[in-house]
Amino acid sequence: MEYEAVIGLETHVQLKTKSKMWCGCANEFGAPPNTNVCPVCLGLPGVLPVANEEALRLTALTGFLLKCTVSRYAKFDRKNYFYPDMPKNYQITQYDKPSTLNGQVDFEFEDSLARVRITRAHLEEDVGKNFHFKRQSGVDFNRAGVPLMEIVSEPDITSPAMAYAYLNALKDILVYGAVSDCDMEKGMVRCDVNVSVRRKGQQELGSKIEIKNMNSFSGVRKALEYEIPRQIAVLKRGGKLIQSTRRRDDTSSTTEEMRTKEQAHLNRLFP
């Protein structure tokens, strides 16, 4: 029995703006911890966010570069959850009315032209960063509120090499448009990798497994090179795959399960 992989990527890109998404704090990498913060990006009671016009422009520009429909009307939603690197306990994102929809990325791959369809590119905001020391942990909120674009692909990618080529093509487009510097070293691009396998010729998709927060394109490729044979092996020995989220361990080059329940419905989104 032959199997094939189905891959969809959710790519997060920090936008190249001077200030954050909803306040005037600097969007700057490498400043001393918690120096680029204010009541708005710390989510103190009573503050009013004001949208960053340049971030809106860069999102629309990305829509055009990715051949999306750029919406005449878009809206933002609060996604409520608790995590220590997110001072507000909610993220402002776009749920049902995103800024852009239905695009594509065309790129050269294995001597021909490949196409990956884009579901949407929407605007949200980054979270802070946790640091773990020997005896304590700390959190730096400088990154909290930096404009972050999420570009969601359709599950059109069929191999680790194709995922790698797609990401490089996407990066080239974003750098060309001066939308983002896409500096991987500075964490400006991060990826959630969704992958399933199915029998060749089978129509319906297999159970999706998501590997969260990869911070390099080669890491994405390696995670897929591990994960696809793992899934195929499970099916070949008669096992079942269930929808779940995994974390990649960079030192052992393997992935491990984090959670199996999808938690989106618990986020209590509201406009």
Ligand code: ADP
């Ligand atoms: P969620 O709501 O859990 O984020 P989505 O349906 O929005 O899931 O898809 C997120 C990403 O996963 C998209 O990039 C999509 O193309 C991809 N995806 C969805 N289903 C599958 C599947 N069965 N196998 C691989 N990728 C998938």
Ligand code: MG
């Ligand atoms: Mg997801």
Ligand code: ZN
């Ligand atoms: Zn601020």
